[in-house]
Amino acid sequence: MKKYNYQTLIKLLFLFLLTILFSFCNAKKEVSKYKPIEIKEIVFKKSTTNDKDLLSKSMKDFNEKLIVELKNSITEEIKEQNQDSNLEEINQKIDSLNPFLEMVSSELFISNNEFNHFRFQDSLIVSYVTINNKIHGDYRIINRNKNTFHYLAKIDSTTTYYNYTPYKYRDEKGLIINEFRNEKKIIQGIECFKIVVRAQDDIGNEEMPDFFQNLTTEYTMYVTERIKCSFHPVVWYKIILDKYYPLEIEESNEVLKGSVIKYELEKLVLNDY
Incomplete structure (x- = not known):
């Protein structure tokens, strides 16, 4: 039987532990790559880029x-x-x-320091907007289980109104979605792919002039399929949220040429697995 001195045994033990640790890390990384993500808090920063002459x-x-x-x-x-x-x-x-x-x-196209916030608290979502670090408007409380919402006054955080109002998504008439799965982007550690969405703006009044009725908006989004959530701070199309969760959005309108609105992921806090 071959004998090993003390130093050799220590080296062998170290190599053995290193091999186990390496295998464990690789396995964990592979699982987490596809494991569903549950959001605790998400914030999007809104910015506007304008071509002044064209706009x-x-x-x-x-x-x-x-x-x-x-x-x-x-x-x-x-x-x-x-x-x-x-x-x-x-x-x-x-x-x-x-x-x-x-x-x-x-x-309308002046860029403000605007952020769209979602804080998840069990079945509720606290939704609000801040501009220049101050809350703009009131809190909107979304009940995910009942698909309803109400408003909470920001002044005292106790006064509520519009109780149990049904949560409404945008009209999906004429909505077209094109996937570009080969165009990928890593956003805060999450692999996303590109989709381009063309939507007919829901003015909601048939008596409006034709040029109002036929307005369309194009969205370029980088989305993930790992987040399963029917509510989003910026996107209100149910058919999109049933399939993907956008983590970056660019919005442009064919009528108001020269202006691009962008929503970038500023903060993402996940629930512990």
């Missing part, structure tokens, strides 16, 4: 179309009701709205 032109075109639609609508209403009104004077008043529309349009 200014698209907003000008949009406002001009809006002015024309207002004039046509009022003219038609006056004719239907046989009203004795001075159309020229009314049209002048409508034209005077243009500077106001331009001002509002420019303020």
Whole structure:
């Protein structure tokens, strides 16, 4: 029988332990790669990138179309009701709205230090928005089991309103989803793949002008299938959340060209396995 001295035995024992540790680490990594993830807290940072010249032109075109639609609508209403009104004077008043529309349009795309928060507490989700580190609006409390929500006043954190209101997702009419599974990105340690979503904006009023009815928005998302949750701080399409959980979103509109809204994962806290 071969004999080993003390130093040799120590080295063999060390190599044996190192082999076991290496195998254990590899096995753990392989399991965690596919294991479902449960969220405890998630925060998205909102930012806006603007091509000022292109955005200014698209907003000008949009406002001009809006002015024309207002004039046509009022003219038609006056004719239907046989009203004795001075159309020229009314049209002048409508034209005077243009500077106001331009001002509002420019303020819509000012980037703020805005964050969308979700805190998971058992069956409840505390949802709120902060701008420049201050809570904007009130808390919205979502009940995941009942699929309802209510608001909690931020002033005293006790006053509630809109109790047991059904949680509503966005209209999925005309929604198109294209997967690009080979285009991947690691987001806070989670492997995600790309999807591109084209959605028809749900204005919700059939009497609105045609150019309002046919607006579409395109979303580029990096998503994971490991998170199973029907609620998201930014995305409200049920068909998407049934399949994926977006961890990065870019949003652009074909009418308001030149502006891209981006939601990046700022914070992700997971429940312990």
